[in-house]
Amino acid sequence: MDAPHTPPWTPPDQTRRLGVLISGRGSNMQALLEAITAGRLEATLAVVVSNRADAAGLGIARDAGVETVVVEHRGWPDRAAYDARLAEVLEAHGVSLVCLAGFMRIVGPALLERFPQRVLNIHPSLLPAFPGLNAQQQAFDHGVRITGATVHIVDEGLDAGPIVAQAAVPVLDDDTPGSLAARILVEEHRLYPAAVATILAGGWRVEGRRFVVKRDGAAEAPR
Ligand code: GRF
Numbered sequence: 001m002d003a004p005h006t007p008p009w010t011p012p013d014q015t016r017r018l019g020v021l022i023s024g025r026g027s028n029m030q031a032l033l034e035a036i037t038a039g040r041l042e043a044t045l046a047v048v049v050s051n052r053a054d055a056a057g058l059g060i061a062r063d064a065g066v067e068t069v070v071v072e073h074r075g076w077p078d079r080a081a082y083d084a085r086l087a088e089v090l091e092a093h094g095v096s097l098v099c100l101a102g103f104m105r106i107v108g109p110a111l112l113e114r115f116p117q118r119v120l121n122i123h124p125s126l127l128p129a130f131p132g133l134n135a136q137q138q139a140f141d142h143g144v145r146i147t148g149a150t151v152h153i154v155d156e157g158l159d160a161g162p163i164v165a166q167a168a169v170p171v172l173d174d175d176t177p178g179s180l181a182a183r184i185l186v187e188e189h190r191l192y193p194a195a196v197a198t199i200l201a202g203g204w205r206v207e208g209r210r211f212v213v214k215r216d217g218a219a220e221a222p223r
Pocket of ligand 1: 022023024025026027028029057101102103122123124185188
């Protein structure tokens with residue numbers, strides 16, 4: 001039986017409106033969009049936000065008829081002011097779940113407190129190994145035989161929040177950092193829509209660091 005202090009299971013997300021934050025290529029954003037279009041992910045891509053006006057992903061979103069907003073990160077008094085502006089844009093579009101997809105900024109409390117446990121990130125390694133930049137190169141240089149991709153709930157640490165889903169990718173003898181990154185990316189594109197669907201379905205909670213999904217038929221703890 002659950003301890004009395006365990007948090008409640010999350011309800012299904014009826015809104016299902018995604019806001020995706022990008023800085024560049026936008027292939028994970030595109031994977032989410034394709035999953036929606038193909039009916040594999042029941043959601044709406046409400047807005048794509050970039051901190052860079054030249055992000056290639058903005059064109060992909062616009063071509064698909066998705067609204068885009070550029071919020072340059074320069075010129076704000078501090079990070080909190082920038083994050084508050086991001087939150088404002090996302091709220092104005094009715095976003096219920098924020099997906100970081102190659103967004104090259106660390107997000108802080110001014111955003112996270114407005115979307116509690118509703119900001120996800122995808123990272124190209126099996127966290128907690130190789131957080132930060134160039135994770136594929138880090139894994140290659142370290143000589144690991146298996147690496148992969150992780151979708152996690154964002155907290156204030158760097159690539160540190162509770163892990164929702166992971167996919168393993170073997171490092172092959174003839175890999176280069178580039179070939180390894182390409183195979184990881186294939187897994188990212190499969191993993192992110194699946195993890196988003198899990199979050200939107202509800203029936204999960206975070207216990208300590210662990211992302212726990214309710215088993216079918218598991219009884220709710222008396223509260
Ligand atoms: C991906 O490898 C993602 O895991 C990392 O940044 C990269 C973004 O690629 N956070 P894209 O912009 O989604 O193509």
